[in-house]
Amino acid sequence: MPRFWDVVLPCGYDGAHKTAGNATIYKLPDGRRVLRLSRFETSNGPDVQVYMVAAPDALDNASVTSAGFVNVGALKGNKGDQNYDLPSELDLAKYRSVTIWCRRFGVNFGSAPLTQQN
Numbered sequence: 001m002p003r004f005w006d007v008v009l010p011c012g013y014d015g016a017h018k019t020a021g022n023a024t025i026y027k028l029p030d031g032r033r034v035l036r037l038s039r040f041e042t043s044n045g046p047d048v049q050v051y052m053v054a055a056p057d058a059l060d061n062a063s064v065t066s067a068g069f070v071n072v073g074a075l076k077g078n079k080g081d082q083n084y085d086l087p088s089e090l091d092l093a094k095y096r097s098v099t100i101w102c103r104r105f106g107v108n109f110g111s112a113p114l115t116q117q118n
Contacts, residue, residue: 018043019110023098025086033086035072035098041079047104048075050084052095058111064099065106075100092116 021040027033035050042048051058055067070090076082092114099111 019100023112023114025092025114032088033090033092035084035086036081037084038081040082042075042100042109044078045102045104045107045109047102048078048109049073049101049103050075051099051101052086052090053097053099053111054094056096057113058097058099058108061106061108064101064108064111069099069101070095 019042022036022038024036024038025033026036035052037050050072051064051069052072053064053067053069055063058064058067070087072084072086076084097111097113100109101107102109
């Protein structure tokens with residue numbers, strides 16, 4: 001699978017909870033795009049979501065809420081590899097960081113910018 005975007009979490013910001021792993025966006029042969037979290041680990045929490053944020057980096061809670069975001073799904077687990085289908089209309093030139101977000105408390109568990117790989 002071609003890899004288009006890649007980042008190692010965390011990239012300068014742990015947020016409310018230590019978060020680590022790799023985040024990669026793959027373009028599948030059928031044109032769909034998938035965000036893959038691998039070697040991923042964060043804390044347990046209530047209503048934790050995966051967001052693509054419309055900013056080069058989501059350095060704090062306010063960055064996420066003020067820049068805008070697209071929710072790509074509930075976190076599937078606090079440890080291990082997991083995939084999230086990205087909406088076909090998601091503009092990766094605009095949504096350039098991934099954030100692990102606790103919706104219940106409005107807290108950024110951790111985030112990192114995505115950079116395009118050629």
